Amino acid sequence: MEKGIALKNFQDGSILLDTLHMKAEVTSCSEKRCVGSIVLPDKEKNPKIESSQIKVEALKFFEEYFQSEQCLNSLKHTKRINEVLTEIESCNSYELTEKELIFGARLAWRNASRCIGRIHWKNLHVFDCRHVTTAQQMFECCLQHLRFATNNGNIRSAITIFPNQNNGEFRIWNPQLVRYAGYKQNDGVIGDPSSIEITEIAQSLGWVSKRTMFDILPLIIQAGSKEPQLFEIPEEYILEVNIQHPV
Structure with missing residues (x-):
């Protein structure tokens, strides 16, 4: 098991062992390409997550939760984990309190x-x-x-x-x-250009607007x-x- 990276504070000489980076998840960024500035990155719609992955993430979550409650690895923690794992086995999901x-x-x-x-x-x-x-x-x-x-x-x-x-x-x-709504015209757009699609959907469902700049x-x-x-x-x-x- 990794022990972490030693970080030295040059102001007072103290050493901090950093382990937080070990919890970082893999991203689509690389040394030559960063997608961090993309407002709406492409992502799979409703991806199917295997129960094994749900269990792993649930264990991580409840470790942080019970640590915040100052009862990590307590009987309460163990009981809740058993309840959650049983629920995941049954329906591939679980309900939070x-x-x-x-x-x-x-x-x-x-x-x-x-x-x-x-x-x-x-x-x-x-x-x-x-x-x-x-x-x-x-x-x-x-x-x-x-x-x-x-x-x-x-x-x-x-x-x-x-x-x-x-x-x-x-x-x-x-x-x-x-x-605000957006309306496509022959000579441009009235209102918010980024709202054209949702505006057209609303109209197809029966919405009748005033067709102003600020509907x-x-x-x-x-x-x-x-x-x-x-x-x-x-x-x-x-x-x-x-x-x-x-x-």
Whole structure:
């Protein structure tokens, strides 16, 4: 087993044995090619993960979780691991408790190396919405998220978590909760050019807009593999800044 790399602090002469790098995962970057700046890198949709890999990742997660609880390798730790491994054997997945879910969401943000806001990971508010079963309930959770996170302009970090894919496809088709529509014209685009595709999908589902520069897109929500539904966001949930070019 590797012992780590000794790092010397030249200010006080102390030595730190670094082992964190051993936990780093393999990326698609190389010595000659870095893809770290790509905003939306290509990735496989819904990749199938073998139960053996799920078990390995579960063991790593609960090691960090129980270490944070200061009861690593305790009877409580062992019991929970046995429960999780049994559940994985049964259905190739497992359910987190609410406390574990909150820890996992914050840990994921902390480890998101490309996010400049992750310094606030400990303050992330987690809305556990794994109980929802309909698109209407999902929409209400989205409104709850918007009201909490925007907070009249005093932004708060939040994440809303819906049921996992074992219970069907619970999806929000929009890339963002609040976004302007984009309309393709013969001479250019009205609105947000990056929203053309989602705008056309919304229109195909029956959305009728004013076709202005600043039309807020409706949310397209799909629950439990049912047909997607459209939901208009009430104005009171949307914060906009009136920006004008100087004259």
